[in-house]
Amino acid sequence: MPSTRSYDDYCLPGSVFFxxxxxxxxxxxxxxxxxxxxxxxxxxxxxxxxxxxxxADLPEQGWKLHVSATPATAAGTLAIVADYCTRERLPxxxxxxxxxxxxxNSKYASRGGSGKFVTVYPHDxxxxxxxxxxxxLGRPGPYILSDRRIGDGPVxxxxxxxxxxxxxxxxxxxxxxxxxxxxxxxxxxxxPDWVTLPAILDRPDVRxxxxxxxxxxxxxxxxxxxxxxxxxxxxxxxKEARPHSGLDVAGxxxxxxxxxxxxxxxxxxxxxxxxxxxELFEAWEHTFLAMEEIAGVxxxxxxxxxxxxxxxxxxxxxxxxxxxxxxxxxxIAAVHERGWVFGDLHPRNVLVGDGDVPHLIDxxxxxxxxxxxxxxxxxxxxxxxxxxxxADLDHHALAAIRMTxxxxxxxxxxxxxxxxxxxxxxxxxxxxxxxxxxxDAWAPAREEPGWPGEDPIPAxxxxxxxxxxxxxxxxxxxxxxxxFRSGGAGFGYGAAGxxxxxxxxxxxxxxxxxQWLCSAPMPDRPGFWTGTHGIAYVLDxxxxxxxxxxxxxxxxxxxxxxxxxxxxxxxxxxxxLADRRRAGFIDRxxxxxxxxITQNGDLPAGLLTGWSGPALLCLRLFERTANDRWLAEADxxxxxxxxxxxxxxxxGRQYSDGRRRLPYLGTGSAxxxxxxxxxxxxxxxxxxxxxxxxxxxxCRPRLTVYPGLMQGRAGLLLAAPGESPQNLELHAVxxxxxxxxxxxxxxxxxxxxxxxxxxxxxxxxxxxxxxxxPTPGHPAGVTPEGxxxxxxxSNSRNSSPRTKLMxxxxxxxxxx
Numbered sequence: 050m051p052s053t054r055s056y057d058d059y060c061l062p063g064s065v066f067f068x069x070x071x072x073x074x075x076x077x078x079x080x081x082x083x084x085x086x087x088x089x090x091x092x093x094x095x096x097x098x099x100x101x102x103x104x105a106d107l108p109e110q111g112w113k114l115h116v117s118a119t120p121a122t123a124a125g126t127l128a129i130v131a132d133y134c135t136r137e138r139l140p141x142x143x144x145x146x147x148x149x150x151x152x153x154n155s156k157y158a159s160r161g162g163s164g165k166f167v168t169v170y171p172h173d174x175x176x177x178x179x180x181x182x183x184x185x186l187g188r189p190g191p192y193i194l195s196d197r198r199i200g201d202g203p204v205x206x207x208x209x210x211x212x213x214x215x216x217x218x219x220x221x222x223x224x225x226x227x228x229x230x231x232x233x234x235x236x237x238x239x240x241p242d243w244v245t246l247p248a249i250l251d252r253p254d255v256r257x258x259x260x261x262x263x264x265x266x267x268x269x270x271x272x273x274x275x276x277x278x279x280x281x282x283x284x285x286x287x288k289e290a291r292p293h294s295g296l297d298v299a300g301x302x303x304x305x306x307x308x309x310x311x312x313x314x315x316x317x318x319x320x321x322x323x324x325x326x327x328e329l330f331e332a333w334e335h336t337f338l339a340m341e342e343i344a345g346v347x348x349x350x351x352x353x354x355x356x357x358x359x360x361x362x363x364x365x366x367x368x369x370x371x372x373x374x375x376x377x378x379x380x381i382a383a384v385h386e387r388g389w390v391f392g393d394l395h396p397r398n399v400l401v402g403d404g405d406v407p408h409l410i411d412x413x414x415x416x417x418x419x420x421x422x423x424x425x426x427x428x429x430x431x432x433x434x435x436x437x438x439x440a441d442l443d444h445h446a447l448a449a450i451r452m453t454x455x456x457x458x459x460x461x462x463x464x465x466x467x468x469x470x471x472x473x474x475x476x477x478x479x480x481x482x483x484x485x486x487x488x489d490a491w492a493p494a495r496e497e498p499g500w501p502g503e504d505p506i507p508a509x510x511x512x513x514x515x516x517x518x519x520x521x522x523x524x525x526x527x528x529x530x531x532x533f534r535s536g537g538a539g540f541g542y543g544a545a546g547x548x549x550x551x552x553x554x555x556x557x558x559x560x561x562x563x564q565w566l567c568s569a570p571m572p573d574r575p576g577f578w579t580g581t582h583g584i585a586y587v588l589d590x591x592x593x594x595x596x597x598x599x600x601x602x603x604x605x606x607x608x609x610x611x612x613x614x615x616x617x618x619x620x621x622x623x624x625x626l627a628d629r630r631r632a633g634f635i636d637r638x639x640x641x642x643x644x645x646i647t648q649n650g651d652l653p654a655g656l657l658t659g660w661s662g663p664a665l666l667c668l669r670l671f672e673r674t675a676n677d678r679w680l681a682e683a684d685x686x687x688x689x690x691x692x693x694x695x696x697x698x699x700x701g702r703q704y705s706d707g708r709r710r711l712p713y714l715g716t717g718s719a720x721x722x723x724x725x726x727x728x729x730x731x732x733x734x735x736x737x738x739x740x741x742x743x744x745x746x747x748c749r750p751r752l753t754v755y756p757g758l759m760q761g762r763a764g765l766l767l768a769a770p771g772e773s774p775q776n777l778e779l780h781a782v783x784x785x786x787x788x789x790x791x792x793x794x795x796x797x798x799x800x801x802x803x804x805x806x807x808x809x810x811x812x813x814x815x816x817x818x819x820x821x822x823p824t825p826g827h828p829a830g831v832t833p834e835g836x837x838x839x840x841x842x843s844n845s846r847n848s849s850p851r852t853k854l855m856x857x858x859x860x861x862x863x864x865x
Contacts, residue, residue: 540583612662714764758808
């Protein structure tokens with residue numbers, strides 16, 4: 050999935066769903082290109098405006114030229130490049146508007162694509178590079194990190210794809226042997242090992258040596274890096290600013306903000322909790338600020354470490370959190386007394402040291418309090434409402450941080466302010482002044498809808514239907530931004546998964562939905578979650594076996610063993626299709642499993658990402674073949690994931706990746722738990738089965754950040770029988786005449802299976818592909834000996850006409 054920062058571009062004003070920015074939504078574009086009429090064709094996509102000479106063909110790949118520009122010079126730079134390309138009949142493309150250029154160079158834009166304004170596809174690379182470097186000499190522009198610079202101007206080059214080739218869902222180039230490999234677009238220059246560097250690029254970059262020795266990187270943004278460094282025995286934090294990069298809404302670049310930060314730190318010197326500024330200097334073309342290293346953890350991390358979401362009584366934590374909030378209030382008050390507004394206060398900009406002492410970092414958005422300025426940057430959930438000025442920017446953020454100590458869901462309030470009342474009921478410790486400020490900021494336009502009774506499923510179904518757009522070619526149901534990358538048809542993020550969820554709860558298939566899925570472009574990769582196999586799984590169940598079978602062999606097998614993208618998901622799909630008259634599919638699934646079990650690696654534990662998915666495939670093969678070998682493999686593979694669930698919250702057992710504690714279904718201990726429950730009926734003494742109570746205990750935190758199936762509360766409902774669906778009330782949002790749920794970042798609603806409403810629907814129905822639905826009166830996945838123990842497509846709430854139960858072997862085995 051994309052980083053949460055990249056979601057900003059998809060949060061368009063006026064939409065409650067993630068939307069791909071379209072040219073018409075970017076504001077006023079650059080002037081129309083002056084191209085010879087009838088000789089050129091111009092095509093505009095969501096990201097680029099492409100100009101092609103009629104009759105020209107682009108090769109698959111080669112050396113391409115990139116040109117950067119600042120907002121002030123962009124129009125002139127584009128005119129120069131367009132005139133040259135017109136004379137030489139060179140295809141080129143450019144960003145369509147100043148707004149698109151600002152986003153491309155903003156602080157949290159992708160560093161791999163940073164700075165790229167115009168792309169030129171030359172016939173003669175050396176000639177075009179020399180000409181453009183001369184024509185644009187002296188014009189400013191940000192440095193393009195992925196490329197080599199040509200001369201001293203804004204012209205750069207890299208070897209990469211010209212045509213939109215793809216492999217495993219990412220852009221690709223072709224090796225000399227014809228095999229497609231990823232076209233890596235990283236924030237550093239990389240040359241494919243079979244490509245020779247042109248002479249014009251074979252020169253070392255001239256860089257001034259830093260007066261510090263860098264010992265580690267702490268953080269990167271498009272504006273520059275933050276490093277730990279040493280000099281003369283003293284450790285410092287070294288903050289870098291790249292010129293013309295990291296732009297904010299006012300057009301200020303990272304250098305401007307870093308110089309402001311130095312000024313502010315000098316003015317605030319001596320206040321406890323403010324880092325000491327040592328020096329501001331330039332090296333090469335970048336500006337650096339050396340400052341005191343603060344020992345502490347980010348505030349969000351502090352909350353995760355100390356909130357103790359599993360304790361029966363968290364009174365002590367709440368008291369401790371409010372005391373820390375009081376200290377933060379005092380620190381901000383001291384900053385205001387010196388005449389400054391912090392301007393960008395949120396948990397990542399607060400470090401908590403020993404004794405719960407708060408420290409402020411990242412003063413680049415600070416402004417004089419007398420300026421009564423508005424914010425130029427802001428974090429979702431902590432930025433003040435439009436029109437807020439001066440010190441009130443910080444006062445609002447302080448109130449939002451107090452709420453976050455107790456209910457860490459403040460970004461949701463920007464999407465659904467009516468949730469404030471529900472959240473406040475979970476935060477009775479908040480002072481009246483904080484509550485008033487929150488109510489003033491997020492005054493709800495309507496009342497909170499509340500949880501829809503004992504059976505919420507109809508409300509979710511109504512919301513999904515209300516969101517459907519069968520007239521759109523790119524997506525049928527709105528979901529995560531991943532659907533704009535992998536396509537709108539897949540199971541995890543697209544139409545196939547949503548249709549499956551609807552049919553699971555007994556909804557008749559809407560013909561327009563079915564037609565959309567049958568005619569949609571297919572993914573360019575195999576696999577269940579985002580590839581063709583998940584779509585085949587659903588199409589077969591909708592009565593399109595030929596279409597389904599045609600999707601199974603479109604692509605080569607993936608390398609990974611997991612269920613989400615790899616071999617386990619493919620093998621489970623083949624077994625599912627084998628249940629409906631597919632001769633030979635079990636043998637094919639066995640072949641997949643043979644390849645899968647030879648693989649090794651420390652995968653992130655969980656149903657989608659870990660060894661739990663491969664264990665599930667082996668278990669299903671045992672049920673179909675009665676071959677004990679597959680049962681032993683299921684036990685062995687599940688043990689790999691169990692071994693990574695070593696963290697013990699309040700007696701439970703949870704997966705930790707070293708940075709985060711993850712109890713979730715897709716990645717986390719809940720994924721281990723659901724497969725352990727499946728294994729219990731055959732190997733009740735297996736290690737994972739004996740650990741099942743502890744695994745389930747770790748699935749019962751009081752709060753989760755997200756509601757979704759794979760990384761949120763809904764998946765925990767599946768893994769921990771007896772959990773109340775009412776725990777989803779904190780996230781439930783009214784949409785149309787139903788209830789929907791927010792996706793990643795909580796800033797927009799999602800209807801997909803992985804992050805959104807369809808996934809919650811599957812959890813409430815108690816079903817997920819390849820897992821046993823719960824039997825009434827028995828824990829999920831554990832059935833009495835001799836009863837039907839597996840179904841890939843049944844519904845205990847409302848039986849579907851396509852329900853098919855597969856009897857399982859009844860012999861109980863003990864662990865060896």
